[in-house]
């Protein structure tokens with residue numbers, strides 16, 4: 537049966553100059569969460585703080601969310617919030633910053649919660665908004681965390697990345713201003729952009745997909761496919777930045793409702809074991825997933841429809857070419873060159889991937905040996921596509 541759709545929180549802003557909306561957000565005190573000094577250097581933090589100043593909102597900044605954030609950082613941020621008692625949390629950054637800020641929000645509002653395990657039980661998920669509302673302002677075009685119910689947080693002891701999803705974590709306000717992504721370097725533009733394309737393509741073939749998620753995801757995929765190489769080679773062109781940020785937003789709206797598939801399931805597990813970047817791992821796996829999922833007739837039809845729209849005859853191959861164009865490696869062996877170590881971890885990788893929630897909505901649910909074959913094809917490279 538269809539699940540209720542939810543497209544973002546209370547307010548959704550997108551387009552050039554929308555960062556100024558921050559001056560209209562009513563609050564007493566804000567904690568602004570950022571990743572590091574990059575936003576200080578580019579002046580983006582000051583710009584955001586000036587909007588808060590303009591509306592008389594006091595503010596304190598938590599600076600220091602690492603890529604692929606861990607629970608220790610989340611706890612640090614939550615203590616910072618307990619000290620400053622904000623009624624508004626502003627996450628200004630990429631997916632890691634937004635995910636970490638959402639997690640800090642949970643522990644700030646519910647300091648009695650001990651660890652990430654307590655958040656896995658959907659029925660007992662803690663209530664938010666007793667103390668603060670959340671604004672997300674993405675500075676990368678990829679994760680869609682600004683309109684998603686999900687976070688990925690690493691357990692610092694085991695290295696396992698926990699994906700946690702609950703509509704309670706849907707940010708109240710999303711501000712998607714392409715000007716905030718202008719300074720993103722080509723490498724991150726490519727990796728985060730491929731994450732957005734992966735969200736779109738996995739949502740399209742998800743076994744929970746519906747009419748509305750299809751509309752959003754298809755537009756996201758086609759626009760993103762065309763715009764990504766241009767955003768990498770012409771980074772200061774606001775048109776391409778806007779196309780990518782909107783594609784990320786649309787893909788986020790789609791996947792948060794209908795979930796993802798084999799690429800995310802395996803990428804989460806690879807990330808946990810080998811500490812790889814999320815977008816990069818997705819990008820490498822995506823073409824192989826198209827070949828793998830083609831066995832499903834419905835998925836094959838969707839891929840054919842996309843091939844027609846893009847003017848390509850083979851979507852998997854077109855994605856290999858796209859990776860090549862945006863300078864992304866074509867095989868997992870480039871990310872984990874030590875084959876022996878990769879093989880030694882293969883069983884664990886398969887176990888973790890089969891347990892991952894994203895696998896449930898893949899159009900083809902693999903057994904261990906089919907999954908092993910999929911992973912090894914992606915390890916070996918395009919000649920085994």
Ligand SMILES: [Fe+2]
Nearest residue numbers: 679731735814
């Ligand atoms: Fe993702």
